[in-house]
Amino acid sequence: MNLFLTFFTGDSIFGFGKVLERPEQTLKFYEMKNLLTLSMALLFSVSLFAQESEVITTPDVKKLPSVALKDMDGKSVNTASLGFEGPVVISFWATWCSPCKRELNAIHELYEDWQAETGVNLVAVSIDDTKTAAQVPTYVNGKMWDYLVLMDPNGDFKRAMGVNNVPHTFLIDAEGNIVYSHNNYAPGDEEHLYEEIKKIAKPKAKD
Amino acid sequence: MRKLTLLILLLTGGYKSTLAQLNAGNFTGNAESTFQYLNTDSLIGATQPASKGLLNSYMNVFYTQGHFKAGMRFESYLPRIQGYPATFDGTGLGMRYIGYANDFVDITLGSVYEQFGAGLSLRTYENMGLGYDTQLDGARIKITPKKGLVIKSVYGYLRYAFLDGRIVHSDGLVRGIDGEVHINEVFKSWESRKLDVTFGGSFVSKYQRDVNDALILPENVGCYGGRMRLKYGKVAFDGEYVFKGQDPSEDNKYIYNTGHAAVFNLGYSQKGLGIIFSAKSVDNMSFRADRTKQLQNVLINYLPSLNKTHTYNLVASLYPYATQPVGEMAFQGEVLYTFKKGSKFGGKYGTSLDVNYSAAYRPMRHTSGINPLDSTGVTYKSGLFDLSDSLYWRDFNFNISKKLTKQLNVIVSYFNITLNNDIATVTKEHGFIHANVFVLETGYKINTKQSLRTELQFLFVNKRDSVNVTDPSGQTVSVEKNYPFYYTGSPVPIDKGDWSTVLIEYTINSNWFVSAMDQYNFGNPEKSHRAHHPYLSVGYIRDATRLTVSYGRQRAGLFCVGGVCRPVPASNGLTISFTHSF
Numbered sequence: 095m096n097l098f099l100t101f102f103t104g105d106s107i108f109g110f111g112k113v114l115e116r117p118e119q120t121l122k123f124y125e126m127k128n129l130l131t132l133s134m135a136l137l138f139s140v141s142l143f144a145q146e147s148e149v150i151t152t153p154d155v156k157k158l159p160s161v162a163l164k165d166m167d168g169k170s171v172n173t174a175s176l177g178f179e180g181p182v183v184i185s186f187w188a189t190w191c192s193p194c195k196r197e198l199n200a201i202h203e204l205y206e207d208w209q210a211e212t213g214v215n216l217v218a219v220s221i222d223d224t225k226t227a228a229q230v231p232t233y234v235n236g237k238m239w240d241y242l243v244l245m246d247p248n249g250d251f252k253r254a255m256g257v258n259n260v261p262h263t264f265l266i267d268a269e270g271n272i273v274y275s276h277n278n279y280a281p282g283d284e285e286h287l288y289e290e291i292k293k294i295a296k297p298k299a300k301d
Numbered sequence: 302m303r304k305l306t307l308l309i310l311l312l313t314g315g316y317k318s319t320l321a322q323l324n325a326g327n328f329t330g331n332a333e334s335t336f337q338y339l340n341t342d343s344l345i346g347a348t349q350p351a352s353k354g355l356l357n358s359y360m361n362v363f364y365t366q367g368h369f370k371a372g373m374r375f376e377s378y379l380p381r382i383q384g385y386p387a388t389f390d391g392t393g394l395g396m397r398y399i400g401y402a403n404d405f406v407d408i409t410l411g412s413v414y415e416q417f418g419a420g421l422s423l424r425t426y427e428n429m430g431l432g433y434d435t436q437l438d439g440a441r442i443k444i445t446p447k448k449g450l451v452i453k454s455v456y457g458y459l460r461y462a463f464l465d466g467r468i469v470h471s472d473g474l475v476r477g478i479d480g481e482v483h484i485n486e487v488f489k490s491w492e493s494r495k496l497d498v499t500f501g502g503s504f505v506s507k508y509q510r511d512v513n514d515a516l517i518l519p520e521n522v523g524c525y526g527g528r529m530r531l532k533y534g535k536v537a538f539d540g541e542y543v544f545k546g547q548d549p550s551e552d553n554k555y556i557y558n559t560g561h562a563a564v565f566n567l568g569y570s571q572k573g574l575g576i577i578f579s580a581k582s583v584d585n586m587s588f589r590a591d592r593t594k595q596l597q598n599v600l601i602n603y604l605p606s607l608n609k610t611h612t613y614n615l616v617a618s619l620y621p622y623a624t625q626p627v628g629e630m631a632f633q634g635e636v637l638y639t640f641k642k643g644s645k646f647g648g649k650y651g652t653s654l655d656v657n658y659s660a661a662y663r664p665m666r667h668t669s670g671i672n673p674l675d676s677t678g679v680t681y682k683s684g685l686f687d688l689s690d691s692l693y694w695r696d697f698n699f700n701i702s703k704k705l706t707k708q709l710n711v712i713v714s715y716f717n718i719t720l721n722n723d724i725a726t727v728t729k730e731h732g733f734i735h736a737n738v739f740v741l742e743t744g745y746k747i748n749t750k751q752s753l754r755t756e757l758q759f760l761f762v763n764k765r766d767s768v769n770v771t772d773p774s775g776q777t778v779s780v781e782k783n784y785p786f787y788y789t790g791s792p793v794p795i796d797k798g799d800w801s802t803v804l805i806e807y808t809i810n811s812n813w814f815v816s817a818m819d820q821y822n823f824g825n826p827e828k829s830h831r832a833h834h835p836y837l838s839v840g841y842i843r844d845a846t847r848l849t850v851s852y853g854r855q856r857a858g859l860f861c862v863g864g865v866c867r868p869v870p871a872s873n874g875l876t877i878s879f880t881h882s883f
């Protein structure tokens with residue numbers, strides 16, 4: 095990557111040098127235009143590279159894996175096609191995990207505003223196994239959560255997402271790329287998450 | 302010049318598409334490492350391992366490209382950390398598979414984690430944190446002819462151990478098939494009905510050669526059952542029943558009874574209110590891929606225990622309960638209610654109340670008219686939900702959680718636990734253990750970055766009257782009234798009595814936290830053993846990477862994740878743990 099960049103930067107300097115070797119010659123208009131086009135192209139390519147290099151160094155350039163899960167009503171849902179338009183937050187939790195519940199309860203209080211401002215949707219993936227799975231709807235409704243809740247009783251999605259322990263939260267952009275992830279929860283983390291959501295949320299079209 | 306411009310654009314464009322191609326394959330995974338350096342601490346019975354340092358590591362890598370998938374886990378125990386099962390040893394590949402999946406068919410060869418229904422007939426499962434892995438090593442085919450209709454089939458050995466860096470298979474072979482149909486998705490006419498129906502059925506069989514000279518053992522043992530799930534508006538019901546053929550084993554002391562397991566849940570939930578009632582009947586249902594194995598080894602199925610999974614350490618890890626696979630009848634009820642904001646109890650921010658009760662009993666075993674020594678090998682008769690009044694476990698608990706101000710929230714909890722220690726043995730003591738636990742948790746948000754969390758826990762174990770027990774030499778003796786935690790003449794206390802825990806967790810910013818905990822065994826019957834167990838931790842978290850360094854004393858007890866526990870010996874020393882997801 096860096097090699098590419100150096101090569102092109104070097105070449106561009108060389109190119110400019112050539113032009114400047116004969117300063118007595120007036121640059122013709124079309125040449126000027128070409129030069130401008132060239133420098134624009136170079137600038138564009140460099141900026142592209144810069145973007146690409148950022149992308150490359152971020153370990154999270156990956157798509158959401160496809161795993162067949164069920165929601166609380168037993169309806170099949172494929173994780174690779176959740177059917178939401180804007181950004182999606184995927185949060186792994188369990189009824190026995192206190193920090194997970196703290197996180198999702200904290201977001202619950204802000205969720206309406208978040209949705210209105212960014213169009214974000216939250217998917218709460220419960221890794222409760224059959225021992226506690228029946229308590230999931232009890233808890234979710236008891237706490238009045240408005241999230242899409244998916245059941246992952248044998249950890250298939252948890253494994254596919256590389257989750258070591260819960261809570262673990264992922265942010266997915268509209269194209270299905272995982273752009274951010276965070277393990278653990280401490281009060282205030284939800285605000286950091288919201289900053290990340292705002293970065294990828296498209297401004298809502300004003301009617 | 303134009304050519305050069307074009308070339309640059311092409312090259313940059315071309316580069317981008319190469320990247321896109323590279324990204325078409327998708328890698329995900331995670332890594333975890335735990336290092337321990339432990340000291341000897343005779344007061345709490347902690348010993349230094351011969352190698353002084355201990356290291357557990359593993360890394361999962363999963364790859365998908367289009368329809369193709371592959372994955373593996375490299376595991377390494379150099380040597381394993383304290384309390385980790387002895388069946389984990391060496392360095393090597395502990396899990397690996399390849400497969401192909403499209404919308405219709407999904408084929409996996411290699412390590413498979415699968416669950417049929419609630420897992421009563423089959424569940425192959427892993428939890429690396431606990432040292433638990435019963436992967437099925439073989440093949441799985443999953444067919445989805447229609448959305449809402451799934452047929453799964455598995456064939457293979459279970460992972461029994463990981464020794465010298467290699468997977469050691471179970472002696473027995475496991476085969477199974479399962480089908481599930483969600484009526485509302487499969488039939489168009491049911492799509493918009495209010496009643497939601499799912500049916501399922503499974504058949505699992507194991508094969509193990511009979512090498513027992515004394516008995517004629519069934520080499521093939523079958524287990525089959527059905528399940529159903531109904532939902533009508535706010536009411537949901539699900540149930541599963543499985544039957545198992547004659548399966549003499551070490552667990553049931555080689556009897557020829559058949560077995561059954563059934564679990565039913567009935568729930569009602571609406572915004573702000575959740576109610577659930579569960580019932581379970583289990584008899585002679587230990588189902589392993591090797592009839593001679595015990596503990597957590599080569600379990601084909603999963604029998605969930607019907608009780609709340611507690612999270613506070615004194616409640617969760619001193620007297621936990623696990624299903625008795627040879628038999629139990631259990632019940633559980635839970636109500637969760639949120640008082641609305643602005644109501645009398647709700648206050649400004651709302652209040653939540655959670656009440657839970659669970660109990661487990663011994664099944665009734667009818668022996669009249671049955672000769673346990675006759676040629677049938679059947680030693681008793683039992684039925685579905687035919688329970689005796691012999692209590693195994695009872696737990697009543699509630700918690701109230703309330704946000705008092707914008708910064709401060711409080712959770713008050715009470716737990717009343719009765720455990721039959723002769724059945725669900727957690728200490729070497731006999732009889733019932735009655736424990737009362739009080740917990741006060743507070744969370745204080747200092748500002749958007751900083752916060753403080755505290756836990757104050759007290760556990761009181763009721764002193765009991767004298768009781769007849771069997772001492773280590775096999776003699777029945779009466780335990781003295783004032784020494785409920787001793788065998789008569791036993792040199793060390795068997796149960797440690799009352800405990801308290803103080804925990805302070807300070808989040809400095811989104812990256813750093815420190816925590817200090819002290820568990821104090823103030824009620825140890827032996828005064829010189831009333832030890833403090835201070836434990837300090839510093840953690841650094843950045844995105845999906847987490848590093849924690851801890852130092853201090855940890856009491857012997859059970860280390861639990863999600864209700865699955867492993868016993869951990871007392872320790873004193875340094876623990877460094879690192880996790881990363883990618």
